[in-house]
Amino acid sequence: MNISPLAPAQFPDLPEIAGVTFATAAAGVKYKDRDDVMLAYLAPGTAVAGVFTRSATRSAPVLDCQEKLGSDPAAAAAILVNSGNSNAFTGGRGVSSVQAVTQAVATATGAPIDRVFTASTGVIGEPLPHNRIVAQIAELNSALSATAIKDAAHAIMTTDTFAKGAGMTVNINGTDVKIAGIAKGSGMIAPDMATMLVYIFTDAKIAQRDLQQMVSRLNAKTFNCITVDSDTSTSDTLMVAATGASGVDVTGDADFEHALNSVMQDLAHQVVRDGEGATKFVTVGVTGAQTDADARKVALSIANSPLVKTAIAGEDANWGRVVMAVGKSGAAADRDKLSIRFGDITVAENGWRAPNYSEDAASEYMKNQELEIGVDLGIGDGQSTVWTCDLTHGYISINADYRS
């Protein structure tokens, strides 16, 4: 698998987060000759927040995490992730696997079982060979290290073509507060039901409930605003852990929220940049809608349209397909007030092609690797931005040409 042309030049140097350690191992769940399990240990006092897929067929680990979110942050906590098998649609056996893994992690790390969170990513409907994972846990626990986050980012990959990390240090009242996050995801769902998983760590001090509210708020404008193929995984998981080790209370702090937003947006964009077969990174910005919800409908209608996405792949300034996507979105729209631009080029306005529209200029613009499609509906103040990629032969090859 070639690395995505949209990948960052390298994995970033991430700040170490006091109170968080990592270890990885090769359990052989499915992949050979690579680490496929990662353990993160969170010191006592760490607030944990999470956002999960809304799928009606969500996996056993997701259901288990959702039950545990409110557990007492005074105790230590742990996160165990395996790649290669999603433990989704595995019935009662899946629940038993989660029980076995979380019990083993609790025993090894000393964290109470209601503070042990897991995620599984990979093929669906196959029993998870959890004994292979359990067999690694004592060793993982003894190998925990503050500097192994990059290894963790690699261990959770499935069909990702590059490991995804983002971090930031923000000075609040004279003290540095650090944030470091990792993610996996390649397409909303990759060939084997690979999934979006995101883990972000910070030494900020914040109550669990306040952290949860902040994370939910930021998730709505970062990870909930990306789409590769409109398909939603059974296992999507975002968790944020705040150890408090910096001693800096960030409750209600705008600088911290801004920094966390940046890290989340960076990771979200990296997931799109690793979209299956992607060759273009596309920002779709919608303004002038009756409501923000309507703006989002239009933005997602454009970002999910196979015809828009194939036009982008073909570097075709086919703004008619954008008109179509606006029309089918279900949002209130007035054809004669609609304007559309590609980058700074106005292609359509007032219900028709812009008078000074140049097909040559628009076609030239479409050759860029990073594109912006702007739509103004002209009937209100609602707005929304989503990010997506193009739809190429690469997507078909990854998802149709090889048996999964």
Next chain:
Amino acid sequence: MNISPLAPAQFPDLPEIAGVTFATAAAGVKYKDRDDVMLAYLAPGTAVAGVFTRSATRSAPVLDCQEKLGSDPAAAAAILVNSGNSNAFTGGRGVSSVQAVTQAVATATGAPIDRVFTASTGVIGEPLPHNRIVAQIAELNSALSATAIKDAAHAIMTTDTFAKGAGMTVNINGTDVKIAGIAKGSGMIAPDMATMLVYIFTDAKIAQRDLQQMVSRLNAKTFNCITVDSDTSTSDTLMVAATGASGVDVTGDADFEHALNSVMQDLAHQVVRDGEGATKFVTVGVTGAQTDADARKVALSIANSPLVKTAIAGEDANWGRVVMAVGKSGAAADRDKLSIRFGDITVAENGWRAPNYSEDAASEYMKNQELEIGVDLGIGDGQSTVWTCDLTHGYISINADYRS
């Protein structure tokens, strides 16, 4: 362009409909060396019903037709369709073009202008060169023939790989009633915003309002149950014209409604069979949902999922992707009551892979050109059937590789 592998062996022999005549001409709207305009003349007393796209950016001809639907059926009527240009998103100029064309048709045929219906299919946002069409109308009118329906089916094609027709003769109380229809469509929207257009003619006798109700009811379970790429055209049009020439009143007649349903379903299936790049014709049947609306949500979620459609293209019995599509649909579902079958093969039940599931048998089944995906949600009586095709390199090639 190669003919779709899913195309019928040949265009059917369609019954002549008393009171309906056709003519076609090469106006050179966009295509060279082929007919691109068709005129259908409907004798006085013909009831006309129609169903149109709900797009907020619908074309000028669609808006004009919608206004005229209730016009008095005592007078003659006419339908004029051009291919090559959709006259969509063309502002006030588009309205003027419709005015010019309908006026010319009214003058030539003697039908009042409020009984002249038009449709345009092709590229969006380009002014319609309506003078080229107007210049052909007198000649079209003098060439009208009862036997030219096949030529009409060809004239309205854009990127279709085959002309679509379906017909039926049904004996009602000893008298034959005839139905003949044509359609175009290749993908919900083809490269140049090509569109689904359907025209069906019958010599049945039925009041316009009753016909409209029947057509709307049948449309909901035929043309509204097909999807190629989830994209919705600015110009989709279905019209049914009943001349009454048979003298047989079909108001409330179940046999006639059944026959009309068969013709509509046949044409709807032909549109899917000409789906861009299609190599498989897929029936998605959902049962056991809480409501019919929920069943439809699940069926469309499966039928529109790029991951399901690419798996079908790859002849991959990837039922996990069906689980995913059920989960994301938004419909009520209980993972542990869900069952999934491919044809007669139960692949999953009770929240897990079926105990006697054979990957080999399922893979063998996926090699068929006609496939059936069945999902039973196990929580109610709601049901829905939709039809779709696979997502292949052919779709990408048609929509991305060539500039439109």
